[in-house]
Amino acid sequence: MAEIPEDEVTAPWWDATRSRQLMVQRCARCGLAQLPPRVLCTGCGSAAPRLEPVTGRGVVDSYTVIHRAPDPAVAVPYTVARVRLAEGPILLTALIDVTEPRCDLPVTLAWRPLPDGRALPVFTTEE
């Protein structure tokens, strides 16, 4: 897989993944938490919402087990999911080592390291 791009808006979020810290943007004016990082708050249009760390707890909104990868080098099957964080925002992510995924399953944050030192947030079940 090619290196994941980042830009000046998202770089601080990606930098936080180097220390395995998952961040969301929180608007100082209306309090909305959002992902991915954007220039403006989607709740009230205010500029530059600040990043803050999250607990890493969430719930599976939905998931899909993929049996035919877009890239033939990727091993199948694998599970992609929408996880709703306790703080509100939904992430597209992967479920790791979840043998029986289901909607509304509680999950916790884990990390998949990237070759460049960053990491992808993924989720697994609480042991």
Add this chain to the structure above:
Amino acid sequence: MSVAIVGAAECDLGHTGLSTQHLLAQAVARALDDAGLRVCDVDGIATTGHGRFPATQLADQLGLCPSWTDSTAAGGAVFEMYVARAAQAIEAGQCSVAVIAFASNQRSARSRNIGGGYDAATPEAQFEQPYQPLWPLSYYAMTAQRYLHTYRLDRSDLARVAVAAREHALRNPTAFRHAAGPLTVDEVLAAPMISSPLGALDCCLVTDGGGAIVLTSLDRARHLAKAPVRVLGYGESVTHAAMATPDDLLSTGAAASGARAFARAAVRPEEIDVIQLYDSFTVSVPLGLEQLGFCPPGAGVHWAGVPVNTTGGGLSYCHPGQLGVLLLVEAVRQLRGECGARQVEGAATALVHGTGGIASSHATVVLGVR
């Protein structure tokens, strides 16, 4: 409203071996012929899906210098959006005869990629593509999973949508699966799993194809070859680009789009005689019927009302990447009574609903001949 559809046609469908430009010109020529108009009568063009400047390209192909064009890109719903824009342009006097066209040779050219292809400049290239979802398939799969979970249904409830689509295709000689014979729920369930809970037969076809429709003022329409099909109303809603954005997968833009179209047309869901509803995947049909107001949430899988997708739809008729224009072609034909074995007797009011991207864009058109 004072605008009508006066011509409608498909280009060659299936596995054609033809170029996209060829199929596009074929669709336009056939639709104009259907209307009793000539290429030189056209002064408005709307198309998408080929080249950087699609309407400009088609104008050049036809040797026209149109006074109105539209190449809005919004996926398969855009043709229903073009109907709204073309109607407005005709009513405003910006053009008098508008052609809405689309064609693709994606099956012949083997140009479809199951991953979809992400633009590196979009946030999705950073926050979505690294997880390797199938685009758009995995979004609809997650919608289907949530749908089955919420309403305590199973895959066989969705499989029946594919079975019903095949039944229509058996009555439509131009359908890709016309000669394939009936489909059973067991066959749908046994097909290879692609992105759970959607298997290969829960997914639309990958074919060549396309079509065109011709619009003009109702006054002019009365002097043309066929009975005018009036544009009674339209509405649209664009909701998201990323898979993580929607708060609720089961609450789609179809609700607002449909409500706007019904209000503009002053028509109620129970007055619709035939429905053409973009069936990209099996789940799209029940969820679409519910969101458009035809039945309550969760009841779409038990739909026994007016016929839906009389061609066989994207699942069994044709899916050239963007189905929206062919939904309009079939609605026009149904309202004219031209559909032979699959004709809905006495159909006078039709609803067409297009969806684009990952349920990102929705557009609804109400057509009628009363």
